[in-house]
Structure formats: C-alpha cells, structure tokens
Amino acid sequence: MKYYYFYLTLTLLLFSAVTFGQSISYTDWKVAASSDSRLLPKYGNVPKTDEQKEADEKFIKTALEADGTPRKASDHLVRLGFDYLYRQDLKTAMSRFNQAWLLDPKNEDAFWGFGAIYFTFHDSQSGLMQYEEGLKLNPNSTNILTDEATVYMTRYMTSRNENDFNEAVKLFKQSYSINPKNQNTLFKLSACYFVKHDCSNAWKYYDECEKLGGKPITKEYTEALTQGCKR
Template sequence: MKKWIVVVGLMGMMFSACQTQNAFTENNNEPAQVSLTMRDVIPAMAPKTPEVKAQQQQFLKVNVSRFKNRKLASDFYVLHGQRTFNANKLDSATIFFNRAWLMDSTNADVFWGYGLIYGKQEKYDRALFILYRALENDTDNPRLLTDIATTHLARFYQQSTPEDLSQSKKLLEQAIELEPENAADTYYKLAVNSYYLRDYAEAWTYLHQSIKEDKSKADETFIGALLEKERDPKGLYTASK
C-alpha cells in the first residue's frame, strides 16, 4: 500500500504564533494510556446483531468461491477501500476494509486502512493502536512510518503531549533513512516537528529540503510562523513589514 494519498488530519496546522506556542507549553503531562483491543478498532470483529453476523457469513460463503484465494480477495477490497478513502467517503471505506479483514485478518494493509480512517476522524488513540499493528508486519515501509509519525503529530497538537512529538521525529527520521529521495512530505513534517521542538534552524533546513523536492510545500502560513521565530538562513524568505 505504498500509494496511499495521505489525508490523516495534521495539516492545516493553524500556525498563528499564539497557537503554535501554546501547543507545546500548555500541557507537558504524558497522555492517559487508553486500553484498547483489536475488537475495539476492527468493526468486523464485533458484529452488533445476529443479522450482521449472518450477513458476514453469507459474504464469506460467496467470496471464498468468487476469488482464487482469500488473500487476493482481501487485496481486492483493500484497493476499493483506498479509493473510497481518498474520495473522503469514510463510511464506504470502512465497509470495504471490513470485507478485506473478513477475507484475510492478517493483511497489514487492512490495519493501515483502518488507521487512516481513525486519523481522519481525529480518533488518534485508535489510529495509532492499529497503525502499529500494521507496522509489525511492514517495518521498513517509509510511507507507513510517515503516516504513523503524522498521527503522532496530530495527537500532539490535540493533546499537547511531548512524547508524541519525540516519537514522531524518530519515525520520520527512520523514514528518511529508508527513502531519502522523493521525500518532500516527510521533510516537510520534520520541519513542522522541529518547529514545535523549537529547533528553528533545523526546521529551516528540513523546509528548504522539502521545497527543493516539491515547490508546493512552500506553505506561506508555516513560513510566516517560522520567520517570526528565526530568519531564513538562506535569505529566500523574509518577514513582511
């Protein structure tokens, strides 16, 4: 699943000077640990009624004979889940990922899909729980590492939890090591991460690297927020007067 269009809810980062300052200073406590199980995050594991369970059994009966094997069937429904997710049809995407899970409950791409849906819904504890399950079976996937890091950044912004910030940076750095080229999005998120860590020189370095690879990463709001903290060492951007 290397071609996800990532829509996990981090960006529009709301970069006013007040907001970015407060995001790190208002609360330095560790987040409460939420106890979750797979049944909590995979809807297909816990059918709500006997009718739904019967529908699942009928679905399996039909699809086991329809496809060459269950893995192919799962991949088929994952593909449809991706497409509907990227079209922002989250309910439909969830249905497709449920079907994919029913066909192959070990498919890491299913976990990834659920994680992105929860991230889009700003249910970051659930998103991270299931995304790390995906990572267990795909440890060297830079896109997945970036998606998990993005979710940590989003939870940091929501909950002001410093450990989310440090974990996000760790994962982004791992992603860069695995795929240093064509990594504009990862460099941009490292720039955001460094900004929140108040390492503004490093933020500029990552931002310039990101823009070098993709000029669309020259986000005026972020650049303006960064200029309020430290001038651009390359002099390409200046604060408006």
C-alpha cells in the first residue's frame, strides 16, 4: 500500500509536468502585460496605433509569402509558440500565439496556446476561459479537449473535488471519442483511472497507448501501474 500512495504522488507530477516550467513569475508577467499588449490574448483587444497597424500589415504579407495561406501561416506560428513555451520563453511564446491569432482569428489552436500560457502560471481559470473560446470555434479539437481535461485533473489532484475529476474524465472521453489514437489522451485516461484504483480501465487505456507506440508513457508510470494495479 505504501507504494500505491507513493505512485499517486508520482501521478500528480505526471499531470503537473504539462506546465512546462516558467522563466518569469506570474506577478512580473502581469506587470509587464499591463504595458505590453503582446502578452495578452488577442493583444488585449487594445486599439492599435497607425504605426502598429502598418507593422501588422507588413508581417501578414511576409507570413503569407512564406506559408501561402492565413491558416497555414497561423498553424506555423502556433507550432513556434509551443516550441518557445517548451523552452520556457513565455514572452516569445505568447507573442507567437498572438501572431497566429492575427493571421487567422478563427484558428482554435491560437486559443490552445493562450490557455497553455495561463496553465503554466497555474491560473487554471484564465486557462479554461481560453480553452472554451477555442472550443467555440472547433468543439472537436482534441488538443484543447485533452488539455482542458488535464487542467481539471490537476485541480482534482490537489482539491480532491469529485466534480473536477468527473469533468476531467468526461472531457478526456469526449476527446477519445473524436480521436481514439491520441496517445496523450490515452495515457492521461489511464492515469485518471489509476488515481481511482480502477485497474481495469487504467490498464485498458495504457495498453491502447502502448500499442500505438506509448510515446508519453514513462518508465516510472509503468512501474506505478504494475505495482499499484495488478492485472
């Protein structure tokens, strides 16, 4: 039993790992954002100067010359944004997500990026607001559904509020129903059920993930599941 509770702590770390780490405190971020609209989603909806509008037009022209269409250029910027997020350069990441939104305001993945920024700062409420805005554009975005579910599961791991757990599982399953081959979703569904000691489902989603390559599965989680949930 002592191993089981140790591995529950490990599972919390697995969910918390999506926060990537941060190179600036949230307090400093909010101070900087108060004078720099590039650090706010959709540039804070702040009216732009003529000089800023001209700079935007030049940027859009350059981006379209490189990538062809607004959506392709926007997707390119989203990928760059997450690259910077993984490197803990949150300011550049937010700037890239805003540029992605500028190129295509209907690209739900820009809001996926906005939400990830706030989740990194452990501001789950602001993150969820951004995810919800993205889901209004595309209710079937498995990227957003899975990350939104992760927010709720992370909250559950500290609050033990059953509503958070139920919402997490609902969203993970919704994402799974859209794309049953998303390894990130499968791995986290397994972890959800492991937390509840529902071994049958924990192994079910673990096995599905492993058959697809098992990319997100860590050695530590495999050991946790093996010792905490006998087949």
